[in-house]
Amino acid sequence: EPEVTQTPSHQVTQMGQEVILRCVPISNHLYFYWYRQILGQKVEFLVSFYNNEISEKSEIFDDQFSVERPDGSNFTLKIRSTKLEDSAMYFCASSEPNYGYTFGSGTRLTVV
Amino acid sequence: GESVGLHLPTLSVQEGDNSIINCAYSNSASDYFIWYKQESGKGPQFIIDIRSNMDKRQGQRVTVLLNKTVKHLSLQIAATQPGDSAVYFCAESWSDSGYSTLTFGKGTMLLVSP
Structure with missing residues (x-):
């Protein structure tokens, strides 16, 4: 079964x-x-x-965050200057038209 | 108000019992609802979905009920097994098209004892 793969895990x-x-x-x-x-x-x-651009973002996604699809397979989330409150599990997901999401297993980010 | 922090509502059942997990959603314009299962250290895993033009949908051992009048969603798990132990989230969306964002509920921890 196809999977969404995230690295690193922690x-x-x-x-x-x-x-x-x-x-x-x-x-x-x-x-x-x-x-x-x-x-x-x-x-x-x-x-x-979608289509190589951000289609929607939340209030959380401020100027410290950016996303990129640098090639045909990877999708990255960059946090420019991490804060303690950025510590969380980050989940990537993908979907196709008329089908639901598939989530990855997540990256646990710990900011110290 | 909304509760935050480490405390999750917990439902403890015996193996073989039927479980019912409830969720109140927030947006009356939501058109699509999904239940996810999240095991420790893993991402949300799709269980079952329902569109707003339905009030019941059945899957294998699971049933989702939707009451739009009171904005309430429930997940029924028949013959609960220890492997069903996880946190269960409901999520709502304005579309089932596959590209709309999901708004998740707070989650309920299901503990199944043998």
Whole structure:
């Protein structure tokens, strides 16, 4: 069964450092997403991406965040200068028209 | 108000029991609803969905009920098994087209004892 793959599974970074979270969506999917989940809380939408541009973003997705599809397979989330409150599980997802999402297993980001 | 933090509503059942997990959604304009299962350290996994023009949908061992009047969604799991132990989230969306964003509920932890 096709999977969304995320790397790394766990990333520890110092406050103020830049991090890049990587995702390989399912190959024939057209829509890509990042969601995050702070420990013990609900999953929150960050950004959606289609046709090489952001289609929607939430209030959380401020200027510190950016997304990129650098080649035909990867989809990345960059946090420019991490803050303690960025510590969370970050989930990548992809979907195709008229079908639901497939989520990856997530990257646990710990900012110290 | 909304509760935040580490406390999740928990439903504890015995193996073989039927489980019912409830969810109140927020947006009366939502047109599509999904239940997800999340096991520890993993991403949300699709269980079953329902569109707003339906009030019931059945899958294998699972049934979703939708009451649009009171904006309530429930997930029924028949003959619950230890492998069903996980956190269950409902999610709502304005479209089932595959490109709309999901708004997740708070989650319920299901604990199944043998």
